[in-house]
Amino acid sequence: MKHLTRITFNPGVxxxxxxxxxxxxxxxxxxxxxASGHSTEEILEAYPYLEEEDLREALTYAAWRVEEVDIPLIVQ
Structure with missing residues (x-):
């Protein structure tokens, strides 16, 4: 997966x-x-501080997370 520069994680946000x-x-x-059917144009109009690349990275991140496999740790 390519490096996602627009997805951030901050416990305070x-x-x-x-x-x-x-x-x-x-x-x-x-x-x-x-998923609700809103177009890119509608979303960018509603949130003018977002950019089209933000939406692409959000989709890329979501697709990656769906394919990620969680393996439970077995502690003995």
């Missing part, structure tokens, strides 16, 4: 959820808007 460029805009919120 939105509880540490993945956000866009340190803003209070979570990846989950953007993915939800896209």
């Amino acid at each position: 939105m509880g540490g959820k993945p956000c866009i460029r340190g803003l209070r805009v979570t990846v989950g919120m953007l993915i939800g808007l896209i």
Whole structure:
């Protein structure tokens, strides 16, 4: 996976959820808007401080997270 420069994590911003460029805009919120049928143009109009590349990185991050495998640790 390419290095994502626009996805940030900060415990002091939105509880540490993945956000866009340190803003209070979570990846989950953007993915939800896209899944609800909102177009890129509609989202950028509603959130003028976002850029098209922010949406692309949010989708890239979400796709990566869906494919990630969690392996439970077995402590003996």
